[in-house]
Amino acid sequence: MESLKVIRRRIRSVTSTKQITKAMQMVAAARLRKAQAKLETSRPYAFKMQEILENLSTVSGFVENPLFKKRNEIKKTLLILITSDRSLCGSYNSNLINFTTSVLSQYSTPSIELGLIGRKGFDFYKRRSWPIKFNYLHVGGNIPFVQIKELTNQTVESFLTGEVDEVFLIYTKFLNIASRKIVFEKFLNIEKPQERKSAEVFDYIFEPDPAEIFNGLLPRYCITKIQMAILESGTSEQSARMLAMQQATKNAEEMVEYLTLVRNKARQASITKEILEIASGAEALKEF
Template sequence: MANLKEVKERINSVSSTQQITKAMKMVAAAKLRRAQDKIVQMRPYSQKLTSILNNISSGTEGSTDIVYAEEREVSKLLIVAITSDKGLCGAFNSNILKASMALIEEHKDKEITLMPVGKKALDYFKKRSFPMNADYAKLFEDVSFDPVKEAAEYVMKSFVAGKFDKVLLVYNEFKNVATQSVVKEQFLPISKLERQEGDSRPSQEYIVEPSREYIIEELVPNSLKIQFYKAILDSNASEHGARMTAMSKATDNAAELLKELKLVYNRTRQAAITNEILEIVAGANALEGN
């Protein structure tokens, strides 16, 4: 049977851990509220811009004058893996790393470069000696549009210069506190809308003001930057949701473990008291016998 002192130490240790996980859950909940508000407000705007962008690149004039829609044979691939800076958020980071490794395996015949965003992705790929650009690994130190815009501009300029033929984003899309789904999204070239067989609906037409050239020069780059920013916001909200869920489960597990330990402690204490009583009775009987 366990020693009373050992059980008491375990109870104190689990109780301290429970207080920490409870505090981390509350912090994650506060951060999640702000991050959730940002992505909920950004998502409709980003989706509509992306839809317009895809329609323009699929128009009758084609995408020959949109450099970001140029499709070419893929020999050089950039994978942007978006994780968090910290752990203790369940399978949040491991799911992204697994999905990224699956993409690497799928395109192993190509020249692959990695762009880790988040310290977890940076540390993981550093150990595996993959070619990478780590200049934008610390975007989550300041989740705002300006630093994310710089990262998006680097990716866009590299694509136009022919450094990469295709760019894929791998990140967690925020659904709710308990659900985050891994997304593998083509960032560049801009995807075209494919008409499904039997679809007789006419494609959307837009009246372009002041000119198509202006739209291409201004709207297309800004839309891509916003799309990149949305992925960062999605990942940020997903991280806090995953951490809140993980800390909630850890707190509940600690409570269950405390119940078991206290039961063991009480049983051990009762057994010790019973043994002491038996020893006293045995000693008294021995004295009477003498």
């Protein structure tokens, strides 16, 4: 059994760690509330954007747009992965990286490039020499709109000029505090919005005309798609970090309880030993 001095030192160390994880849990909870509020106010906008495109698609018929064009031959694929910049969020990043690696295993290295948002994904794939088209670090799930627009325009331009033939997004969708899921979806070419039933279409008056408005909205739709993926990822990260720190705090509390029990047993054994030594000494004195 360890000495009382060592056990007391371990208790102090674990207690100190518990205080840190508790503080980090509270910070993550505050950031989660803020990120969740921002996400919940952005989702209706994204939903309405999709709804308007579907309405326009219905009233304007088929609209020719290069963003809809599917390439006959796929020579280059761009995979945009959104991870976090920091650790201490459980298996959040490792799950994303493992999923992405399984997707990459289906491609040959020259035929795919990575667009990386977040340091964890960048550090992992840079060490493994994967071709990286662009990276955005220190985002914390909150990239300024100007950078989101720049990132989206860069990606769309690469698609339109033929540098890449298809683009996919990999990110984590926030469901609730305890639940998230990894999403793998196509970004470009854009799947043509599903036409709505005539009874579901609102009676809009379009100026100048539906086709022109439709083509004008597509770039905004692309920006919204990237923005929502980043917001979903940022909220998921904070939720994962809060739960990880909550579990770490619980583990530290259990460890302190265990070490306290060990300390008490050690003290009891030490006191019992001293009593036995005193009793033995007293018995020895009686013999003289």
